[in-house]
Amino acid sequence: MADEETSGGEIENPGSSRRTFLKQSTALAALAVTPPAGITALGNGFPEKAAAYELLPLQVEINGTVQKLSIEPRVTLLDLLREQLGLTGTKKGCDHGQCGACTVHLDGQRINACLTLALTTEGSQVTTIEGLTKGDTLHPMQEAFIKHDGLQCGYCTPGQIMSAVACIREGHADSPDEVREYMSGNICRCGAYANIVNAIMDVKQGGAKV
């Protein structure tokens, strides 16, 4: 929250791209709001300390491909997907389990990748939004989101779609009310909720295999 406030007013900073600037200002904001613990860590030679932590092996199947990786213990599944494997379809909204933008399937169950330590997925199967599409053919839920305009900015959409697919598979999409309850872990700040519910009900009633 503090990060947003600090960077919010200064996005037009000339001379650096918005993306770089956001990265820089987030780092600064993090420093500014970080309590004494963070400063202590820096004082203790934080980078050296971090480098001293060993990389551990991880074998996990992602979208059908077995990945043999070497990662730091503190890496979350979300950061592994986005930063190391380039699978940026999965979004980082809050990074604290509060928005659902990072929803992926772990062994068939929908979970929040931001609170999942990557090493705990050893031996598991992960499916992301990139793995939902079969070649050039969109998944029925992706088609339905387009048909029903289930998005505006689209930032929450990969998470919404992964969650929606699981919602039907779990058998929790029998009525619009049930869909609303079982989709409550996916926040949409554009407020596309009504169309998202319509898209899910359409797929459910159409009986397509999800």
Added chain:
Amino acid sequence: MNPFRYTRVTTPKAAIAAVIQEGGTYFLAGGTNLIDLVKREVILPEKLVDITKLPLATIEKTATGIRIGALAKNSAVADHALVQKQFPLLAMALNAGASAQLRNMATVGGNMMQRTRCSYFYDPSMPCNKRSPVQSGPDKGQPNGPAGCGAIGGFNRMHAIFGGSGKCIAVHPSDMCVALAALDARVNVAGPKGERTIPFTDFHRLPGDRPQNDNTLLPGELILSVDLPTNAFAEHSHYLKVRDRASYAFALVSVGVGLKMNENTIQEARLAMGGVAHKPWRLTEVEQFLQGQPATEVTFRQAATLAMKGAKGYGENDFKLTLAPNALIDALKTATKTA
């Protein structure tokens, strides 16, 4: 996130040994609370012991009821046929918590051990006796940020109305634990000195002058399972959760009710409230009062008055002094089907 070391264990014994071997070591289950707290630097671990591969996820029938493994996922428990049939209160409470995604990750043991959502606790630049106990030490936790209690005299809308102390007025945020407290659950744990069983209502504690201790688990102890005894409350159970939005929010106040009825008479009652104290707030005195009473509005009002004995507001949470008794009356009406 600050760096930490990681180890994966496959036996409870190895898990316990790893935790007692070195300070700053924590069990890692679903991670939905621990990883959040590590990211926020509320907890600064040296090492995490991944217990997710321990064989403690089964839900099974026993001679006296059911046994739920500490690593059973919240969603698996809520969806389990035995739980839905015999302990609907537990299924309702679980489904009222968090989101579908989080329930797929959260475990029973982790849910019991989750920390308060007090916003001062969550911000290491703010005073908090729970995060920064005055007396520190190996089993007391290390101070992290200023001591004091920001919530007393501060923003305390979510805070306790029962059992608070001058040191801390935080609430335990769990829904599941309200049901387990009402249903006479027992907790099986293993530690460096062997195994023991703790009645659920003695598992969590009031803050007193040690708010850093949420519960009575000893250093290195691992929760193995939770036992629920068979009961006659299935038909008249209800979990009512009052919150700021319809779903995906912590309780302001919640009520768990289980009743055994004979026609219109309450034969036996189990009652607990959430969002009101540092532990799930079991209402034994009210249960005794309800025994043998007719299921009428008058009875429920008397029960609610009795339940509120000793309640105390701290300013912003004064509304709970009205909300809690009303929620209790409402939950009793629904459970007795007299609404």
